[in-house]
């Protein structure tokens with residue numbers, strides 16, 4: 001896999017943590033949805049901190065509250081109970097527009113379905129979050145987008161449209177788009193859910209490299225082997241956090257890719 005050339009990106013697209021305040025601090029966080037007469041307790045009393053430089057997987061059955069947790073952590077929604085601080089800012093106190101500003105400044109999102117605009121090139125997709133940032137010239141936007149694409153190993157595909165790229169390449173474009181604003185936190189909801197095994201391992205390798213450079217990453221996955229590329233696993237059940245443990249020996253993507261290739265050639269050589 002292409003190396004992630006963070007050092008080459010002049011603007012330092014991944015900010016190394018300068019302080020040791022938690023990036024995420026949830027205290028007795030709950031979220032209750034009112035649907036008609038019924039109250040749905042989607043998340044109940046979750047407390048946890050994520051420090052700068054962590055790489056966390058969130059697991060749990062469908063309906064266990066993972067997306068509700070991610071939406072709150074990503075400032076798309078606010079808690080109905082408890083407190084949430086993002087990089088030292090108490091989110092509970094913010095109104096909708098302040099929440100949106102904080103989100104644009106601090107968070108990069110990666111989705112299962114890539115969510116790229118199909119009629120625009122890779123580099124234009126990556127430039128999108130910068131359109132809302134004031135005081136950045138068009139030329140500078142292009143330059144930053146190109147740097148982010150180079151970081152994910154796709155510099156040469158900048159002018160390709162999504163339908164001219166493989167699934168793994170499209171997810172790389174989406175990761176470049178998430179990085180272009182130099183966020184504090186990268187959030188990914190099932191980022192490998194639409195990818196084959198080899199491509200999933202490659203994408204996990206990219207997250208590992210970004211994390212090694214200092215990026216804090218939190219991702220939802222329902223695959224245990226994917227979670228084992230991270231450093232910490234949270235398990236949700238019925239809105240509660242039932243397990244929070246370090247992963248002792250995370251998988252290494254280059255080793256796993258080598259094993260996969262060896263297996264494939266063994267199959268190809270079999271009579």
Ligand code: ADP
Nearest residue numbers: 033035040042061062063064065066067068069
């Ligand atoms: P997961 O991502 O783990 O599948 P969710 O966070 O999406 O879980 O959902 C947790 C619970 O909250 C589920 O019972 C779901 O039906 C409910 N829920 C999620 N969003 C809403 C909503 N907007 N209104 C009402 N109930 C919701």
Ligand code: MG
Nearest residue numbers: 063066067068
């Ligand atoms: Mg979900």
